[in-house]
Amino acid sequence: MEYTDVVMENFTCPKNVGEIEDANGVGQVGSPACGDIMKIFLKINDDDIIENASFKTFGCGAAVASSSMATEMIIGKSIEEAGKLKNSDVVDALGGLPDVKIHCSVLAAEAIQAAIQDYKNKKA
């Protein structure tokens, strides 16, 4: 297993770590038994634009790096655009992930979708 420099950068100095106090969309996927949990916090404005995003992650280097990268990728985007973020976009942005680590990037995409859904549910 070999992580790219981008993965290691995002692991050692992750962006957007922590909770957003006034988040209006929160999504969590995974379970401790599987060794990975990803929780995404979104602050979405009235125009459905993601103003801020953050994460808390229990998982491997790839999971942390995917969380960091994925949150970076959706800040400033509309929820419609962000909802279309695919795990492969995250993998590409990270310069690739080892095969056995692809599922960690899937978690990131799923957690974002869950957070957006949470926001929509609350709004409805």
Next chain:
Amino acid sequence: MKRIYLDHAATTPVDPEVVEVMIPYLTETFGNPSSIYAEGRAAKKSIEKARQQIATAINADSREIYFTASGSEADNWAIKGIAMKNKAKGKHIITSQIEHHAVLHSCEYLEKQGFEVTYLPVDEVGLVSLEDLKNAIRDDTILVSIMFANNEIGTIEPIKEIGKIVKEKGIVFHTDAVQALGNIPVDVKDLNVDLLSLSAHKIYGPKGIGVLYIKKGLPIDNLIHGGAQERKKRAGTENTAEIMAFGKAAELASEHLEENMTHMKTLRDQLIEGVLGKIPLARLNGHPEKRLPGNANFCFAYIEGESILLSLDVIGIAGSSGSACTSGSLDPSHVLLAIGLPAGVAHGSLRLTIGKSTTAEDIDYVVNNLVEIIQRLRDMSPIDAD
């Protein structure tokens, strides 16, 4: 950056004295030990010397030492060789849930071939119970295989007592002593074992050479058939250079056993006290006393092992984890699950194993950095104490 290597249970650097012993067998003394001319005779004589060095290290006769390519091959041979040889007598095998995969997967393969295997549980510190063993023995039990010391949590099993029970029943007894040699005394006579596996790369020898000790006269099927090498028991042109290396490494390991044990124990205890004292919600896995002198294995709640390893690697420290995330499989270490850890906790394990060259300063550096790393990762974790 200076590297601090704390994964001696995974593999050890080769001792320079051992490398020196190997070199001639890669250059001038290249003969095939089976050949009758000068080059062959020289090689043959040398490997018999190495065989004797290993025999001496475990109190065996040199004719009971058979070279293999690894500890894994030794385990496979012991288990499949005894099973196949005795299948007319019975098809039941007893082992434990915490064995190395070389033993476990050999047993599982035999199950597919119609054998029955009992996997004994262990208690919360990793010990097999003698009562459980006695209860598991059946009339058709042909083999018991229990490891001497566990590679993950370092627990040392009561092999001598197990050997006695098994011997009384006339059953063949194998122990995987790959983690034991060089770390605790290994004496095949005292232990009552029929078969015992070793591997050079755990005792400052090269990778790719192992030994199966087979008690004189014990019938066993071959795993690798072919030429007449290893008294017709294990085919393949002898790996002379690595055989010589293993001989030397075993000799050094016995000679320095006492001092190495003391050295490792001192640093291990410093490490354990430091970690448990300074990091909240840390626990030590394995037996508090009956453990390998160089082994420390911790769990840290709420975080995942690979993240710890990567964080350590970045600052120059090499360790290992039983987390599934490091192994490419989805399940965390079978050993940590067997001692009763919930999967979530098992994912947060860290194994640090001390070696000859580890220093007290290394340990200080590791403990201090670990405090910060665990804190940082916990801050990042969505699971928390409340």
Next chain:
Amino acid sequence: MKRIYLDHAATTPVDPEVVEVMIPYLTETFGNPSSIYAEGRAAKKSIEKARQQIATAINADSREIYFTASGSEADNWAIKGIAMKNKAKGKHIITSQIEHHAVLHSCEYLEKQGFEVTYLPVDEVGLVSLEDLKNAIRDDTILVSIMFANNEIGTIEPIKEIGKIVKEKGIVFHTDAVQALGNIPVDVKDLNVDLLSLSAHKIYGPKGIGVLYIKKGLPIDNLIHGGAQERKKRAGTENTAEIMAFGKAAELASEHLEENMTHMKTLRDQLIEGVLGKIPLARLNGHPEKRLPGNANFCFAYIEGESILLSLDVIGIAGSSGSACTSGSLDPSHVLLAIGLPAGVAHGSLRLTIGKSTTAEDIDYVVNNLVEIIQRLRDMSPIDAD
């Protein structure tokens, strides 16, 4: 005394360039390739490079290269692994009478486990007949294993043609190419093989490292179960130093194949002409043209092989014999018997195999001395021509 080594089919000296490649893996780059920290990643990357070198040498994909501890292990794995995997489909195996013991004894072991094996005969120069093969194939044939080139008499089998026949029937085809690599071109695609065995110590690499080529997607049982090494197909911590060495040796062997072949052929022909021309009642065993470029195998009537070898050894020449007396068994070489030599003649065989460093002067020296040695031994022999 200068030694003239003419037993390159038994083993070769390690090329100094190859030794150089190994050394770092015995010293600084000692990490376990399965570990995720820097030391482990460096080791992992290196062995993938070596895997690619070997793949290139035989025109395979690097994911089809699996490291073993020897040619013998590769043969055992191929034969037992395919047999066990397919035993529900059929239990019939076809091989030849002149295979290496690693193949023959694996087959014999399978016979004890309920498999049926056809051992194809060969003609007087050691060739398997395609007609015989076709006739031997049955509905329950699951594996054909025919060696690429014979280690004793040097005969090269029609592997490509055999591969075609076997492929048409949808049967798995294995070839032992241990003697072929470095001596003749080896191209797995061209040959139609599913499995192919190699060994480093025959091509100026170290002893104790082999390869089994397994065609992508071919189902096969493991021989050595355990850890996830070699894409979960062959357990045991990787022998990094020797893997690197094998990679380099394979690269050198391909790069210099043409020139080495020409060199060996020239000297071999000089040797054959010298011996047949100067020594009465000498015969060449094996095929006159379809033979390994470095192999010469003779029979000398009325004398015994070990005596020839010892006489040569005394004057500094290393060769080998198919005589029972050199092998510790009572039967002379199964290969010489299979080509129809009476046991008495087979006992008088001498194999001389040429290598990179052999010179024309060496050959002259050998021929001249051999004339005298054979004469002396014949004078001593109670059997004579009249």
